[in-house]
Amino acid sequence: MKKSFITTVLLFLLGNILLSSQASAYSYGDPSEEKIAEAYKEIMIKLDEDPPNYSESKKIYETVQEEVDQHMGEEPSKIILQNLDDKEKQEAIENLDELLVLNIARRLESIDKNFSEYDTSKRLLAKGFATYKTLSPKVEGENPELDQKIRTEFDQALESLGNPGLFGVGTKESDQDAFKESKKFIVDSLQKEFDIKSLEVGHFSESATEESSGKQEWTDISNLKNWLPIIIIVGVLAAAIVYAVRKRK
Structure with a gap:
């Protein structure tokens, strides 16, 4: 017995x-730090001070300016820095919101263009979701159902990446068409929610050879x-x- x-x-x-x-x-794991989203959070804290701390906000933004300029062109930085110089709090916040939406769009586009590269795709999706979580409170405040739907679409996008497995265990075929559907819903919804005229950016250039700027805490x-x-x-x-x-x- x-x-x-x-x-x-x-x-x-x-x-x-x-x-x-x-x-x-099928978990997002703990992605490498998304610097633009983290800078956004810090800037929001500084702008929420009384009076708003524009000089510190500008210094924080400048820590991610190179990445923004490289992947999304120089125009976003010029506008945001000008907003901060002119002490235009609301305009700065709106343009920073748009910057995060652009960042999500470029992450998803990078995945679509390199869909077969599972490791890179999973990491970029985690970064995209980390960026969305920063915007999520604003979306939820205006439209709770949309916030939940976007989160669900991120989950479905993750499922669509499949799973290479190991030794035949846990293998699951990927589905790029399903990913495209999730990507379209997420991007279109955010563009409409934040009233953005266009999501055209400088260029989408990430690939499997992209160097990670920090330690990788996600699980491959x-x-x-x-x-x-x-x-x-x-x-x-x-x-x-x-x-x-x-x-x-």
Whole structure:
């Protein structure tokens, strides 16, 4: 009876580990820091001071200006910095909102253009979602249903990337058409919600060769070294199960 109980427990643990590893393949993980979104948050805090702290807001923006200029052209920075110089709080906020929408659009466009590159696509989608979470309170405040729908579309976009799996475990085919549908809904909805005339940007140039500017905290499930702990644990549990079964005989 005791041996049977031990075997049952070991089988339960083994199944739980396998299910958990598959589930993690579809989580956003903890993406590398999205600098533009983080700068936005800090600027909002400074602009919310009484009186608004325009000089510090400008300094914060300048920490991400190079990235903005490189990927979205110089025009957004010129307008936002001019707003801050002229102490135009509301105009600055509106243009910063638009900047985040542009950033989400470029992330999704980059994924669409390099859809077969799973690792890069998953990371860029995580960055895009991190950016949306910064805008989410504003969307939710005006239209809670739309906010939830956009979040759902991000989840569906993640599902559409598929899963390369490992050793045939957890493999799922990708679906670029499904991704395009989610991308269109997200981008079109944000463009309408923030009353943006055009989402044309300087260029979309990210690819698998893009250098990461910070440490990578997301989990690459297709990388063998990230599976080693699970493989070791599964191996130990399997050996324990075999041993328990043989002892019963």
